[in-house]
Amino acid sequence: MATGSTPTDPAPPLRSEGRRRRLLRAMREGVQLSLLLGPLERLARTSHRRWLLVVLLTGTGLRLLLAPLTSQYDPAIFGESSATMAMGGGPYTYLIVYPTDWVLVLNLIGRTAALFLPANALVAAPAAVLTLGLTLGGLEPTSYPVPLVALLEKGIVLLFDVAMAGLLYSIVQEWSGDRLKARLVFAAWFLNPFVVIESGIHGAFDVIPTFFVVAAFYLWYHDRPLSAGAAFGLGVMVKVYPLLLLPLFVAALLARRDLAPVRRAMSALWFGLGTAGIVALSLWPPGILQQYLQIVGTGPSVGESHGGFGPWSLSAFPGLGGWRRWLFLNTAPVALISAAIAFGLVTLFAIYYARRAGAGNWHAPLTYAAVGSVFAILLSFSVTQPQYLLWILPWLLLAAVVERRFRTVAAALTLGGSTFYVVGLAGPLYLAQPTAIFTHWISFSLIDAAVLGSPIYAPWVELVTTVSVFLLLTYAALQALRRLRRPTAGGVRVAA
Amino acid sequence: MSALRLEPVRLLQAVIVVFVAALLLSEGLLYAPGARPRLTVEQSFHDLGSGRVALFTNATGSFDANLAQSVFAVAQPTPPTDVYYYYDANYPVSFSSIADWFGLTQHLSVVASARGLPFNLTLVDAVGLAGVLRQPPRANTVLIVASGVLPDTVYTAQSDLLAPWIRLGGTLVWAGDTVGRYEGTPIAPGATFGKLLPVPNGSARFLSGIHLGGTGIVYSNRSVFSDAVYLAYPYAIAGGAFRTSDVLAANGRVLGFLDGAWTNWAAFPIGQGTLVDLAAPGYDVVRLSFSLVNLLQSGAWSPTNTLEGASAFSVASNSPFSSVALLAAPGAGLHLCAFSVEVDYLAPFAARSCA
Structure with a gap:
């Protein structure tokens, strides 16, 4: 997104530029390399067709290559849920803590896979997996989805990765009028190593609710309130976190000062209808809501680990077993308090957003407000795994269109998230362990044993990565808040 | 673009x-009716006279399924309806975890509900457990202790409410560390966990004459009972498994997986009651919940119930299954019960019928 200079060709420093500034610039440019911004810029200047072909083929090819060969605890859970439903179970016969719409997607995956394989062969649970799990000190996972199921599940995630990339492209194109920047954002998402790991290896589906959140705002500002409400509803019914962004949607309504009050009220009504329609569509079966609330309220085996990016990560610090135990025993009230804190912080950002945004200049205020709001959610909750960083990444990429410093933040987040994935969460290497099951000639069990056997390496890597990413996001949120509070006439100019 | x-x-x-x-x-x-994958197994007994009984089995399904069928002669045809589950977060566990110990209750409820079983699952804490054990055991009631440790409210080096309760006819299903090895104390202020106090010769109160050993942690070979009723829990505690010859010598029943001379799951008669002991960690709550529900639904864990027959069959969407099995009529006061269970991992189906 930088024009005229690339990380491999830095501008010569001015004579008066201090050593510190030169060092900071070099570090920033070095970090930006992690997003391959230089090669991406060169590619973005080629023909439209060529650029699209290269980016889509590369990103898709990487994901499809990794998807069937790898797994992780979550895809194992998804596979087990799919298999249970394909063998006659109900949506929550296999206990799973996700809202109904994701379970319905898993049902489709299982039923589709069962067209090609017997339902009882959708997951594999050989004794070797169980032995490996017990040897490494915990039974995660006890099965893995067969390659077809892994491919189907990650294929859906891939489609939404493409959709998200396209949506970001459209937003930047509309905002800046600059096709080059739009292409770079498209590629910065679709070729992002962290996103590729999450989609192709982990198989986490966080891109789906995040896509629907971004889509909801886009549709709202293009006067499609019913569709916007439906998108918001879909986001919530796939993963609950978008519900905490409700104050931002209220702010978006208040910010439409270009609309007459009656029209604003009608828009709000349509938005509500769209959301309600989706919720009703998902929760109409008798008893389904009670089942889900019971599971999420008590949570099978929840509370076992509280780590991640908020203050709860401290509970993973060696020696604080008592705090973790307390968190487990009080998971439900803690979650409610966390939700209240998150809601309050999001409301703060929403207030500033409502003051700054208008019909014609919604992009920048929304982006900053979203950066701060999603950070508030990550801060408040006991976030445990790196996939939740995906919630904030699209907003950071949009903010990067406005300001260079956010490019550095986005690039550093990519590095941090990828590191978190690769070195694991003080436990078995997510990439390595299941891969050892699919490919018998690659055995990472020795590495796993070494990681787990080290009382220093494993917990400290998690803690250092956690704290680093947390500080980074704090910086981004504070910068976002600063810009939201700054009065701007006519919107924010996109950085050249 | x-x-x-x-x-x-x-x-x-x-x-x-x-x-x-x-x-x-x-x-x-x-x-939608008819759209969900379904499996139906109809089992009925017909008295043929002359001391013979026929079991008719018809199975149809819309997907490929592998099933195991077992027939037991049981004194009590009704499976347990009341299940007490000991759970108290103030007390320690051994070869389990607080999350799994609690999570098992949720999985048990869901599996039982998926099968339409009238299980009444009641959680009792350490004090409640003492209350249960002070009452005479009721018919159709089972106590599950999956913590691997007994709380000091019911078991210490000097006292024991559990063994007398079993002797009076109670059924205890145990999982985790060796039964009777430890007395658990509640968490003291400022501490993280309660204490595990070894009870000298504690396990001998329940497992007298049973050698404990074995080195494996995951077994591969199934016993006849494990195959028949699909107790698919292959884990074991190294050094904590039971010598199968000792189990049989004690008039017990081998229920679980085998590794040479050792088994990870066995039922032992103690007085008029039964100890069903799973010498395995309780970490895999999915497999454990299915296995426990299969055990309870079959109603046939007691060594006094005889296995009259066992078979395996498969059903496919275009291939229903039918069979007739000839069995000897049960003795006086006994009932023949057929239990069919799908043996595919995560499959929720099972059915039980009694004559």
């Missing part, structure tokens, strides 16, 4: 419509 640039709103709306359509399709496949 030119299409995206021109019509992003329309494309977004199309994505929403397609996703909603997919959800509707999924709901149809899940809730």
Whole structure:
């Protein structure tokens, strides 16, 4: 997104530029390399067709290559849920803590896979997996989805990765009028190593609710309130976190000062209808809501680990077993308090957003407000795994269109998230362990044993990565808040 | 990309419509009559006279399923309806974890509910457990202790409410560390966990004459009972498994997996009651919940119940299954019960019928 200079060709420093500034610039440019911004810029200047072909083929090819060969605890859970439903179970016969719409997607995956394989062969649970799990000190996972199921599940995630990339492209194109920047954002998402790991290896589906959140705002500002409400509803019914962004949607309504009050009220009504329609569509079966609330309220085996990016990560610090135990025993009230804190912080950002945004200049205020709001959610909750960083990444990429410093933040987040994935969460290497099951000639069990056997390496890597990413996001949120509070006439100019 | 640039709103709306359509399709496949995968097994006994009974089995299904069928002669044809589950977060565990110890209750409830079983699962804490054990055991009642440790409210080096309760006819299903090895104390202020106090010769109160050993932690070979009733829990505690010859010598029953001379799961008669002991860690709550429900639903764990027959069969969408089995009529006061269970991992189906 930088024009005229690339990380491999830095501008010569001015004579008066201090050593510190030169060092900071070099570090920033070095970090930006992690997003391959230089090669991406060169590619973005080629023909439209060529650029699209290269980016889509590369990103898709990487994901499809990794998807069937790898797994992780979550895809194992998804596979087990799919298999249970394909063998006659109900949506929550296999206990799973996700809202109904994701379970319905898993049902489709299982039923589709069962067209090609017997339902009882959708997951594999050989004794070797169980032995490996017990040897490494915990039974995660006890099965893995067969390659077809892994491919189907990650294929859906891939489609939404493409959709998200396209949506970001459209937003930047509309905002800046600059096709080059739009292409770079498209590629910065679709070729992002962290996103590729999450989609192709982990198989986490966080891109789906995040896509629907971004889509909801886009549709709202293009006067499609019913569709916007439906998108918001879909986001919530796939993963609950978008519900905490409700104050931002209220702010978006208040910010439409270009609309007459009656029209604003009608828009709000349509938005509500769209959301309600989706919720009703998902929760109409008798008893389904009670089942889900019971599971999420008590949570099978929840509370076992509280780590991640908020203050709860401290509970993973060696020696604080008592705090973790307390968190487990009080998971439900803690979650409610966390939700209240998150809601309050999001409301703060929403207030500033409502003051700054208008019909014609919604992009920048929304982006900053979203950066701060999603950070508030990550801060408040006991976030445990790196996939939740995906919630904030699209907003950071949009903010990067406005300001260079956010490019550095986005690039550093990519590095941090990828590191978190690769070195694991003080436990078995997510990439390595299941891969050892699919490919018998690659055995990472020795590495796993070494990681787990080290009382220093494993917990400290998690803690250092956690704290680093947390500080980074704090910086981004504070910068976002600063810009939201700054009065701007006519919107924010996109950085050249 | 030119299409995206021109019509992003329309494309977004199309994505929403397609996703909603997919959800509707999924709901149809899940809730519409006839659309959900189904499996039906009808089992009926017919007295042929002359001391012979015929078991008719008809199975149909819309997907490929592998099943195991067992027939037991039981004194009590009704499976347990009341299940007490000891859970108290103030007390320690051994070869389990607080999350798994608690999580097992949720999985048990869901599996039982999926099968339409009238289980009444009641959680009792350490004090409540003492209350249960002070009462004479009731028929059709089972106590599950999956913590691997007994709380000091019911068991210490000097006292024991559990063994007398079993002797009076109670059924205890145990999982975790060796039964009777430890007395657990509640968490003291400022501490993280309660204490495990070794009870000298504690396990001998329950496992007298039973050698403990074995080195494996995952077994591969199934026993006859494990195959018949699908107790698919292959884990074991190294050094904590039971010597199968000792189990049989004690008039017990081998229930679980085998590793040479050792088994990880056995039922022992103690007085008029039964100890069903799973010498395995309780970490895999999914497999453990299915295995426990199969055990309880079959109603046949007691060594006094005899296994009259066992078989395996398969059903496919275009291939129903029918069979007739000839069995000896049970003795006086006994009932023949057939238990069919799908033996595929995660499959929820099972059915039980009694003569």
